[in-house]
Amino acid sequence: MICLPPSGVNVDLFPWLCWCIWLARNSLTFEKLDLCPEDIICKTLRPAREWQDSQPPKVAQAPNQRRQTSASDQDTxxxxxxxxxxxxxxxxxxxxxxxxxxxxxxxxxxxxxxxxxxxxxxxxxxxxxxxxxxxxxxxxxxxxxxxxxxxxxxxxxxxxxxxxxxxxxxxxxxxxxxxxxxxxxxxxxxxxxxxxxxxxxxxxxxxxxx
CATH class of the missing domain: 3.30.420.10 (Ribonuclease H-like superfamily/Ribonuclease H)
Known part of the structure; x- marks a missing residue:
């Protein structure tokens, strides 16, 4: 599940959505707090965006920095x-x-x-x-x-x-x-x-x- 713009989130949202649905279920069960679907989606986007922003930037490696060998090499x-x-x-x-x-x-x-x-x-x-x-x-x-x-x-x-x-x-x-x-x-x-x-x-x- 990739979230389209303008959310700014391009990571898989499914784990975050499951987690927020679980939290919403607990809120309804123990606190009698009924969250609407829109609120759950918003709560899903925030931690997903924070996790995405915390990831280190990708650095392109030069070809001679990391040689991917062929499986046909005799010593592989x-x-x-x-x-x-x-x-x-x-x-x-x-x-x-x-x-x-x-x-x-x-x-x-x-x-x-x-x-x-x-x-x-x-x-x-x-x-x-x-x-x-x-x-x-x-x-x-x-x-x-x-x-x-x-x-x-x-x-x-x-x-x-x-x-x-x-x-x-x-x-x-x-x-x-x-x-x-x-x-x-x-x-x-x-x-x-x-x-x-x-x-x-x-x-x-x-x-x-x-």
């Missing part, structure tokens, strides 16, 4: 990431598989975490964990492949969704530690191995719970 590690999330419990599993330029698996990892707020957040955590693992293995060039198009688009455009703002900043910081880093979207049919790894990790996590 391909990393397939995936996540599984249970909305009823908030439990999430994360997985990543490293492959060399020939398609040979050279490493993999998985982890789990409770109290994850959404599927998008789980996918972002998976990429962050994969990058952390890649650093411990001293990889210098990496190409992340994810089947979450919303996330890959956000990372490539550096438009940080409010829902995962902190995580995307973490990923951006970690990316700067590699000599080159690329993130691309793939279909789920090409991410089957990572999907199986994630579901196995989440299944084992749930089995270990009392």
């Amino acid at each position: 590690v391909i990393c397939y990431t995936d996540a599984a999330w249970k909305p009823l419990t908030g439990d999430a599993g994360f997985g990543w598989i490293f492959q060399d330029s020939t398609g040979q698996t050279i490493g993999q990892g998985s982890s789990t975490e409770p109290h994850v707020a959404s599927a998008l957040m789980a996918e972002a955590i998976a990429i962050r964990e994969a990058l952390l693992h890649a650093r411990t293995l001293h990889y210098s060039k990496i190409c992340i492949r994810s089947d979450n198009q919303v996330l890959t688009k956000a990372l490539n455009s550096k438009q940080h969704p409010v829902e995962i703002y902190g995580l995307t900043l973490d990923i951006e910081t970690l990316s700067s530690l590699f000599s080159s880093m690329q993130c691309s979207f793939i279909s789920r049919s090409l991410n089957i191995s990572a999907d199986k790894l994630v579901k196995s990790a989440l299944c084992n996590f749930n089995s270990a719970l009392p």
